[in-house]
Amino acid sequence: MRNWWKVAAIILLIYTVIGGFLVAVPKQVILYESIRNLYFHVPMWFSMIFLFLMSVVNSIKNLSSNELKYDIRAKELVNTGIIFGILGTITGSIWAKFTWGAWWVNDVKLNGSAITMLIYLAYVVLRGSLDDEQKRARIAAVYNIFAFVLLLVFIGILPRMTDSLHPGNGGNPGFNNYDLDNNMKLVFYPAVLAWILLGWWIASLKIRMSNLKQNSIE
Amino acid sequence: MKALLSIFLLFISIVSQAQTLEMAETMRSEGKIYVVIAVVLIILIGLICYLISIDRKLRKLEKELKN
Numbered sequence: 012m013r014n015w016w017k018v019a020a021i022i023l024l025i026y027t028v029i030g031g032f033l034v035a036v037p038k039q040v041i042l043y044e045s046i047r048n049l050y051f052h053v054p055m056w057f058s059m060i061f062l063f064l065m066s067v068v069n070s071i072k073n074l075s076s077n078e079l080k081y082d083i084r085a086k087e088l089v090n091t092g093i094i095f096g097i098l099g100t101i102t103g104s105i106w107a108k109f110t111w112g113a114w115w116v117n118d119v120k121l122n123g124s125a126i127t128m129l130i131y132l133a134y135v136v137l138r139g140s141l142d143d144e145q146k147r148a149r150i151a152a153v154y155n156i157f158a159f160v161l162l163l164v165f166i167g168i169l170p171r172m173t174d175s176l177h178p179g180n181g182g183n184p185g186f187n188n189y190d191l192d193n194n195m196k197l198v199f200y201p202a203v204l205a206w207i208l209l210g211w212w213i214a215s216l217k218i219r220m221s222n223l224k225q226n227s228i229e
Numbered sequence: 230m231k232a233l234l235s236i237f238l239l240f241i242s243i244v245s246q247a248q249t250l251e252m253a254e255t256m257r258s259e260g261k262i263y264v265v266i267a268v269v270l271i272i273l274i275g276l277i278c279y280l281i282s283i284d285r286k287l288r289k290l291e292k293e294l295k296n
Contacts, residue, residue: 017284021277028273032266212280219287226294 017212023205027051030198037189041110048106049186050198054206055099056124060162061207062092062214063131067159070152082148083221085155089134091214095206096128111176120177123165130158130165 012018031050039046066088073081103121108114115121137154141147175181190196 017281024273024277025270028269029266032262032269212284216280216283216287219291223287223290223294 016208020205020208020212023201024209027198027202027205031202034198035194037191037195039189045106045109046186046189046195048102049195050202052099052102052106053199054203055095055102056166057203058206058210059092059095059099060166062088062095062210063159063162065211065214066092067155070155073148073152077145077148079144079148079225080222082144082151083225084218085152086135086138087217087221088214089131089155091210091217093128093131093135094213095210096124096131100124100128116176118170118176119173120166120170120175120180123169127162127165130161134158 027050031047036044036046066085069081069085069088072078073085103124104114107116107121134151134154138147138151141150170177170180173181175183177183179185186195
C-alpha cells in the first residue's frame with residue numbers, strides 16, 4: 012500500500028466535512044456558527060505554509076546537488092501552495108465581511124498575507140522569465156529561500172507585534188481560548204492534516220506531470 | 230390589561246434573548262443541515278474521484294513513457 016496516505020486524506024476530509032458541521036461548537040456572539048470556518052479557512056493557510064516549506068527544502072537540495080528534479084519539485088509545490096493561499100484569502104475575506112463588517116481591513120495579518128502572495132507570484136514570474144535551465148533552477152532556489160523567510164516575517168512575526176483584529180495575533184486570543192471542552196480540536200487537528208495531505212497529493216500529481224513533460228522533451 | 234400583557238411579553242422576550250444565544254440547534258433538529266452536508270460531501274467525493282482519475286492517467290503515461 013504505497014498510497015495509504017491518499018486513502019487517509021480522503022477519510023480525513025470526509026470526517027472534516029461531517030464533523031465540521033455537526034460537532035458542537037462554543038457559543039460566541041458575532042461569530043455564531045461561522046466559528047466552523049476554523050475547520051476550512053485556517054487549514055488553507057497551514058497547507059500553504061507546509062507546501063512552501065517543502066518547496067524550500069527542495070530548493071536547498073537543488074542548490075547543494077544541482078539536480079534539476081529538485082527545481083521541478085520546488086516549482087510545483089509553490090504553484091500548489093499559491094492555490095491554497097488564494098483560497099485562504101477568499102474564504103478569509105468572506106468571513107471578515109460577516110464578522111468584522113468589511114471584505115478587507117487594513118490589518119497587519121491581512122496585508123502581510125497579501126504581500127506574501129505577491130512575493131510568491133514573483134517567484135513564478137522570475138522562474139518563468141529565465142531560459143537557461145541550470146541558471147533558472149539556481150536563481151529560483153535562492154529567491155525561494157528569501158521568499159520563505161519573508162513569509163515567516165509577514166505572517167508569523169509582524170502580526171504578533173502590533174494590534175491585530177485577526178484571532179491569535181497581536182494580543183487577540185486564538186480560538187483555543189474559547190474551546191474549553193476541546194470539542195473543536197477534535198475536528199480541527201484532523202482537518203489540518205486532511206487539507207495538508209490533499210495539497211501534497213495535488214502537488215505530487217503536478218510534479219509527476221512536470222517530470223513527464225521534462226522527459227518527453229529530452 | 231392588554232398593555233400590561235404586552236409589556237410582560239416584551240419583558241420575557243428580552244430576558245430570554247439575553248439568556249440564550251440563538252445558535253442552530255433548531256436548525257439541526259428540525260432544519261435541513263444534513264442536506265448541506267450531503268451536498269458538500271457529493272462535491273468533495275466528486276473532486277476526489279477526479280483526482281484519483283488524474284492520478285491513474287498519469288501512472289499509465291509514466292508506464293508508457295518508460296517502455
